[in-house]
Amino acid sequence: MSLVVVGTMAYDSIKTPFGQRDWALGGSATYFAHSASFFTKVKLVAVIGEDFDDKDLGALRDCGVDTQGVVRAPGKSFHWQGEYGFELNEANTLDTQLNVLAGFDPQLPDSYKDAEYLFLANIDPKLQQKVMDQAANARLVACDTMNFWIEGALDELKKTLERVDILIINDGEARMLAKTPSIVKAAREIRSMGPSTLIIKRGEYGAVLFHEDEIFYAPAYPLEQVFDPTGAGDTFAGGFMGHIARMNEEKLNGRLLRQAIIMGSVMASFNVEKFSMDRLKELERKEIAARFRQFKRLSHFEDLGGDL
């Protein structure tokens, strides 16, 4: 089933304790699309500048990604420069140059409009709504956001949240949005804003799902070294939505969501092993399936098999 993603395509300059890379391919939609392309047909909506390398677009097409919705505008591509400290938990943004992103007005090509699955990456909530207006047949809409919109555009963000099925954010954002340190209370508060399903990402601590009366904890994969956390969240979302679109079940359910979160975690765990999208580009399906099984082993324990 086709999956539309709207977000950014960018070039990043990244410094981590393990090295540095300038003008590396980045952007939320790029990471998402590369990741989801292992599972389903992805249709990409984004804006790029005149400097955007055709080879990078070609690499996406080689993964089966539909780039009809990628518009080239006059000016430079979105550029983000960031640095990670030794703990790799949070990026320190050194510079953001919006460039062509400042005028981004997402338009879905006609061939995208019947998409059943829609992912709105972290962009202006007004634009997220505009995309939903154009994809009225989507049966499942998930979105991401960030502290910038929670602090600066809360009313618009709430209008977006009223209309989405699944919100995927990190724990700091969840606490900020719900104004409480308790993740359980935050989940209740956020779900009352609209999304019936909530996924809270906790970096090296994994992710938590809230769906109906269920709570599910997904572990993070224990890596010796995280080389570059850039794009981990979007890669997670790509694996998550990709799995859901591939399975295309009639109704969203706990079993499917649990597997999808593990799949997101699998994809994110690969992504951080190398700079930029390097690891995703060389990744093979059998590696994905093997790591999924490793996640099972990571969290499995047996019942007590009797009373105390």
Added chain:
Amino acid sequence: MSLVVVGTMAYDSIKTPFGQRDWALGGSATYFAHSASFFTKVKLVAVIGEDFDDKDLGALRDCGVDTQGVVRAPGKSFHWQGEYGFELNEANTLDTQLNVLAGFDPQLPDSYKDAEYLFLANIDPKLQQKVMDQAANARLVACDTMNFWIEGALDELKKTLERVDILIINDGEARMLAKTPSIVKAAREIRSMGPSTLIIKRGEYGAVLFHEDEIFYAPAYPLEQVFDPTGAGDTFAGGFMGHIARMNEEKLNGRLLRQAIIMGSVMASFNVEKFSMDRLKELERKEIAARFRQFKRLSHFEDLGGDL
């Protein structure tokens, strides 16, 4: 099988965002013993002052805890005063009065010396070694420690670690002891110091087990409100060691350890629901078994059942 614990018995004055309690029963050995008493025969070694309430000793005996090894010394009992902020992650120690603990010289009664399971709570590593000298037949020794000893008595702590089978510490301590932010690297480094099995507690993020080639992630129970985190680590250790002693299997193995960590997490999740030991005192075995099943539901997901 009998389980000996050596640690502190104390009165705590605790302030959390939800209330305050003065001179509440506390201490690592007290929490451990109350928790482990649901699973096995616990033998307690500690020092108390003249002010220690006989009713508090009696309550332990009512749980089947052997208090022969509790020595009453002239002076006051150990007193700890602490405060927790809104995030409840770490206690801010306001005052520590060692009192009788300053002269603690743990002596195992003869009836304790053939104990098969031994837990050394967080005390001076020299004393931990002295206890091991007296329980030469113990087939399994686990211990805890804290930043105070890592910073101030590293050489002695290393002598303790050389002799224990299982180390149970929190993630900040693990990073400090191994001098690396990577939990996987820290685990390798710490296990090279002696303990073949390592458990790293991560508060609201659960716990991680390293044993042979296995890594296991236990989730934390999603509580709306943590009322008082005091003693959570010792209650965890009590459930963990209690389960292992109860099962009394021939050889430590991954299946047993995984269940034991979940049992520790179950007990800790109850403990933080009320002040001091209030929740443990009213706890029933059927509640423990029910929460163990909830942990299973929290982390279970199904295999993919096919290739990608």
